[in-house]
Amino acid sequence: MSLAGLRIVLVEPAGPINLGAIARVMKNFGLHNLVLVNPQCDPLSAEALKMAVHAKEILESAVVVATLPEALHGCVRAIATTGRVRSWEILLENPRTALPWLVEEPEKPAALIFGREDRGLSNEELNYAQRFVFIPTSQNYLSLNLATAVAICCYELSQSVEQRQTQTLPQTELASLDVVETYYQQLESLLLKIGYLYPHTAASRMEKFRQLYNRVGLQTGEVAMLRGILRQVEWALKSQRDSENL
């Protein structure tokens, strides 16, 4: 499954910086099809191309049309985004709830529609969509930048398409419990020797260390490092004792 068939439709975008940023974030999340309805700025202006960085080809291949129905030609699913609560009755959905539906049939064209920077989509334009997404924002400042709204939707779509695994790089090798246990024994022995632990409370204090290191999931190299320190402390103590006894 991929997002390659999805169209990002922008109605009368006016900011070349936004267009460039949108092209970039589309490519970041594996989208390619940008459709501009009656754009109010040049998608190939220097500002737009600069913001697109390595996604200039998305601006170059953007399809320019005169009306929203043309932009939706052939689409089976369309979601419109809106930045404000409307007086009429439409169900505003969270991106996470609604957007996965858009790519349920990835072999068929689908569209995600964004309105003008200053006043969004008209009610008539909204009516071309089947569902409506509202990105929840603070009451103190509701209105998202257009490119930011596109970015959040592209990110949500990519998350819904690929529930990617958390990456661990490279593979970590957990230390064997025997080795960790030997470390605990050596630590306890040293701490008793230097007077940090007392015999009658050693066990309960050592539990704190066990909890700490068990929580971290010690790796083989890390236990070796910790044991190396103990050896070096022992050595430092011993060499002083030896010189003392000469």
Place this chain on the structure above:
Amino acid sequence: MSLAGLRIVLVEPAGPINLGAIARVMKNFGLHNLVLVNPQCDPLSAEALKMAVHAKEILESAVVVATLPEALHGCVRAIATTGRVRSWEILLENPRTALPWLVEEPEKPAALIFGREDRGLSNEELNYAQRFVFIPTSQNYLSLNLATAVAICCYELSQSVEQRQTQTLPQTELASLDVVETYYQQLESLLLKIGYLYPHTAASRMEKFRQLYNRVGLQTGEVAMLRGILRQVEWALKSQRDSENL
């Protein structure tokens, strides 16, 4: 619960357009505290203010500091973002997995750290964070615009806070990063003294310890315990030295 206490920390940002867009999206999602580490552009330039639209006050109240540790002063939790896979062993997490942890103790300062537009954060800078977020992007174009990355993280944080309203959280009291840093300094100093570390390799060896302890999320009592051991080792070494000199 809110995101109001969270700091967005930008290390050496160079693009005024990005700064403006970041201020706007922060206000959109209820964040206010912007900290700039050695910024390479003027956060109050015309371009930045224009992009901020109704969030100019966030640029005006941004705190400018010289170093990352200053930016993290008083913080208990810090997450760093990275746009590339690193050679060394760190666990890269998805924003959705990792970011909610950042606001588990909303009354305590926490920081979300973003690197330079062109080359992100250095390994040394990454080591000031306890967890690491990687926003999964397409292999064809991995690198997100800085403002886009901030927007996605702010959005995820706001989503996690909304969901959290109903949940209860386990109480843990994480140690402040300042205290942990003091422990690292004391540890390094002792390890140099006993000959476990050599001056020319100390920094790289210490990185391993930082990684280990950052991973565990040290609690206040645990740092006190670890520092107690250092003091006792110092004391044991000193008392032998003293008796030697009698």
